Amino acid sequence: MEWTLIAVGVVVGGMSGFFGIGGGTMLVPALIFLGFDIKTAIGISVTQMVFSSLYGSWLNHRRGHLNLKEGGLIGMGGFLGALGSGWLLKIVPDIVLETAFVGVVGFALYRFFRSPAEEDPNQEHDLAPWVLFAVGAVIGLLAISMGIGGSILLTPILVGLLHYPLKKAVSAGLFFVVFSSVSGFISLSMTGHIDYMHGIVVGVASLFGVQAGIWLASKTGNKKHKNALIVLYAVILALMLKKIFLG
Template sequence: MEAILAVIGVGIGALSGFFGIGGGTVLVPILLLLGFDFKHAVGISIMQMVFSSVYGSWLNIRKGSLELGEGLFVGFGGFAGGYISGYITPFIPDRVLQFVFIGFVLFALVRMATSQAHGEESETRSLSKALLFAIGMGIGIIAISIGVGGAIILIPILSGLLHYPVKRAVSAGLFFVVFSSVAGLLGRLVHGEIDLMNGAILGAGSLLGVWIGIWLKEHVSNKQHKNFIVGMYTIILAIMVYKMFFTH
């Protein structure tokens, strides 16, 4: 099982670097298929996200594709929301969390499919710092409760509503995951809901994968990148629907 998890970690890390997600949107369904229950899968996913998001954001800063700016306010909101989620999740049934998960993947799919792939020359819109913090906190509460970093929700907002170039939105999304996943990890450590061994194995594998994913991101066009993101969301949605309604 350890070798399988390490290989999965490399794959999830590559997806994190390329799509700007923490990886939970893909990892949670895979762990469910491997026999983990939902809340253990969420805990392992959160730990892996800490590894991939911290390393990936550092790489993006070095490459000049991540500007901190407004992302800090969204990130601090995500940290607060991610920590709060640790006090909410134990009281919510797995089935409800799974429906929430599907709902947000569907939102992301529709938002990305109907938005333009903005280039670097596009003019981005700005929001107040308080509103950015509130958006981050709301995303953090919901996302960490379902085992994702929140980028799957944030990237469509940045690209579709605020006109961020796709690659900048992806880098900002992964940076957001740093805050939400670290907060989520702290909250679950308090409640003893983290499988440290399996989380560390996946996290270590994801470090190599993140480097690969970010390298690939720099070698595709904005339109191609957007199409890949839409395709990924479609696959994730299909896996979760299959798991919930066609397996027992």
């Protein structure tokens, strides 16, 4: 079992580093397939996200792809927005949340697709702090209400709507996961839903994958990297549409 978990951790870490995502979208189903119950799988996934997002963000910062000030504003907005997720779930029907999620992802994906892939990664974008904070808050509110980390929403919005450089947007997406995963880890630890042993095994293994994924992303041209992201987002959007219409 341990070697299987190590292999899964490396693969998920690689996708996390390359796409700038937490990895829970792939890890939770994989753990359930291996025999873990859903709550234990979520706890292991959150633990893995803490490892991969912290290490990946450090690597991205060293490469000059992560602006800590801007990423911090987005992350703090997301953290506060997520605090309202419980209230939102109480007053808004599931179908409304799911439709809103599909609408935001669909529109952002369209703008992401239309944005130039070869934009200068060193070009500065003077985005007001309140804009970054507000974007993080909205994503945190919607994403946590849907049970996802938020980077899936953040990257296409940064690139497609705010004209953020692709590599920096991917790095900001992974940094966003730091805030949500640490918050989730603390919450799940307090309620006894963390399997520390298996979580650490998967988390440590994911570090090797993260390093490989970030290295691969740095060697991948913007156009190919963008196309890979579009495929990932399109698959997620299709799965959400299936859930809405087919249950």
